Amino acid sequence: MQPISPQETRHGASPLAIFWIFLKLGCTSFGGPIAHLGYLRHEFVDRRRWLDETSYADLVALCQFLPGPASSKLGIALGIARAGLPGGFAAWLGFTLPSAIALMLFALSFERLGFSTDAGWLHGLKIVAVAVVAQAVLGMGKALCPDRFRASLAVAATVIVFAWPTAAGQILAIAVGALLGWRYLRPVTLEVAPSLSFPIGHGSAITAWVLFFGLLMLLPIAVRMTGDHSLALFDSFYRAGSLVFGGGHVVLPLLRNEVVPSGWITDDAFLTGYGAAQAVPGPLFTFAAYLGTAMNLPPNGLWGGMLCLVAVFLPGFLLTVGALPYWDALRRRTSIQRALQGINASVVGILLAALYDPVWTSSIRSTGDFALALVAFALLIFWKQSPFRVVVFTALGGAALAMF
Numbered sequence: 001m002q003p004i005s006p007q008e009t010r011h012g013a014s015p016l017a018i019f020w021i022f023l024k025l026g027c028t029s030f031g032g033p034i035a036h037l038g039y040l041r042h043e044f045v046d047r048r049r050w051l052d053e054t055s056y057a058d059l060v061a062l063c064q065f066l067p068g069p070a071s072s073k074l075g076i077a078l079g080i081a082r083a084g085l086p087g088g089f090a091a092w093l094g095f096t097l098p099s100a101i102a103l104m105l106f107a108l109s110f111e112r113l114g115f116s117t118d119a120g121w122l123h124g125l126k127i128v129a130v131a132v133v134a135q136a137v138l139g140m141g142k143a144l145c146p147d148r149f150r151a152s153l154a155v156a157a158t159v160i161v162f163a164w165p166t167a168a169g170q171i172l173a174i175a176v177g178a179l180l181g182w183r184y185l186r187p188v189t190l191e192v193a194p195s196l197s198f199p200i201g202h203g204s205a206i207t208a209w210v211l212f213f214g215l216l217m218l219l220p221i222a223v224r225m226t227g228d229h230s231l232a233l234f235d236s237f238y239r240a241g242s243l244v245f246g247g248g249h250v251v252l253p254l255l256r257n258e259v260v261p262s263g264w265i266t267d268d269a270f271l272t273g274y275g276a277a278q279a280v281p282g283p284l285f286t287f288a289a290y291l292g293t294a295m296n297l298p299p300n301g302l303w304g305g306m307l308c309l310v311a312v313f314l315p316g317f318l319l320t321v322g323a324l325p326y327w328d329a330l331r332r333r334t335s336i337q338r339a340l341q342g343i344n345a346s347v348v349g350i351l352l353a354a355l356y357d358p359v360w361t362s363s364i365r366s367t368g369d370f371a372l373a374l375v376a377f378a379l380l381i382f383w384k385q386s387p388f389r390v391v392v393f394t395a396l397g398g399a400a401l402a403m404f
Contacts (some may be wrong), residue, residue: 013082015090022075022094026282029071029095033284036071044078051081062327065340067244068316069285072096076320077198084199085321092317096309099282100289104305106276107293110269124372124398125275126268126363128391131376132278133252133355138381140348149184150345153177157349165357166257171243173346181342187334188341198324208322212315216242230299230307233264237288237311250347251285251312253354260358264295271362279391288312368404372397 013021021043029039037060044050051059063073072092079091145151157173164172219235222228236258244251252274259265273290280286292308293301323330330336364370376394379385385393 015083015086018079018083018087019090019094022091026095026098029281033071040074062323066319066323068241068319069283072283073316073320076317077324080198080200095282096286099280099286100309102280103277103286103290104293104302107290120399120402121395122272124395126271127369127373127398128278128376128394129271129274129359130363130373131380132387133359134377135380137351137355144344144348153180153342153345154349157346158353161350161353170350173350174343177342177346178339182335182339185338185341187337200321200324202325205322205325208318212318212322229297234307234311237308238315241312242315250351256358259291264297265291267358267362269294278387285312368401
């Protein structure tokens with residue numbers, strides 16, 4: 001077990017200590033949101049004994065229930081449990097900073113060094129997105145659609161998204177999943193977990209809920225009244241972070257619908273950055289930092305990257321703070337359990353739609369591209385290679401294909 005430092009007592013830890021713990025995790029946690037949950041469990045259940053298995057599972061359930069990045073919300077909750085709201089912010093900052101900096105530097109280098117979007121190695125980064133998203137669809141499908149009814153919900157969600165390829169279509173798919181899940185699915189059996197103390201008062205929780213819904217409703221009005229592009233950018237990324245169930249991969253189609261049709265960024269640059277995001281550790285939501293940096297219109301560069309990064313993570317932070325004092329009572333409601341199962345099945349369908357468009361349609365142009373994507377998928381699924389290695393392999397493979 002990890003020795004307890006002077007800054008980390010049995011009953012708490014300083015925000016600075018929490019920051020360094022999560023900074024280390026942010027530098028080493030490759031593999032996506034499901035893998036991140038494993039890293040966090042090893043660090044805080046096995047090594048540091050901050051909580052037991054049952055309490056950890058309880059927190060994971062909360063983070064899966066709320067929109068936003070599950071692993072980041074889990075880290076925020078753990079930080080809050082040890083050092084209040086400053087601890088939650090320190091956990092988020094440490095876990096997010098490494099990948100955000102790496103992706104902003106990639107965007108700046110891509111633009112300033114004059115890389116061509118036709119470069120073979122960059123096309124390889126687009127191809128690897130096919131393998132990574134396919135892996136996510138397969139893994140989530142097995143876990144969240146174990147029967148015919150939920151598999152059918154996933155297919156229905158895919159059809160809805162294809163019929164209405166906008167954010168409204170995805171919201172409709174989630175709503176249909178929630179309604180049918182509530183009506184036809186059985187609630188899950190919950191174990192009684194020991195309580196985990198969160199030093200958040202009901203006043204702070206209510207304030208977080210008011211801020212969450214207030215920004216969601218008032219930002220579009222402010223954009224229409226002022227026409228300010230910075231506000232429009234913040235509104236788009238805040239809305240994407242507010243509506244994503246299922247983690248980082250599902251944010252892909254939402255963000256694309258916000259930034260590509262508007263002309264803020266090209267589809268090639270979007271998919272290139274998504275491929276690069278697979279090569280860095282930490283939460284996939286930091287892809288927003290790349291998009292903000294690579295925007296065609298100001299604010300872009302480092303300011304644009306930071307603006308989009310804060311906007312996409314802020315909803316998850318507010319929802320976590322608002323839900324922690326009430327979660328245990330809420331999750332025991334059978335209606336919530338049934339609806340959540342339907343929502344999770346719809347998330348699989350949304351991700352399946354994203355696998356085809358834009359990931360497949362923008363990346364696979366030849367039999368060579370398909371073969372490279374197939375090999376990358378096999379390396380991930382059967383050979384259990386890390387996403388970082390597969391990204392490097394596919395970038396080199398793309399360069400080789402361009403030569404021939």
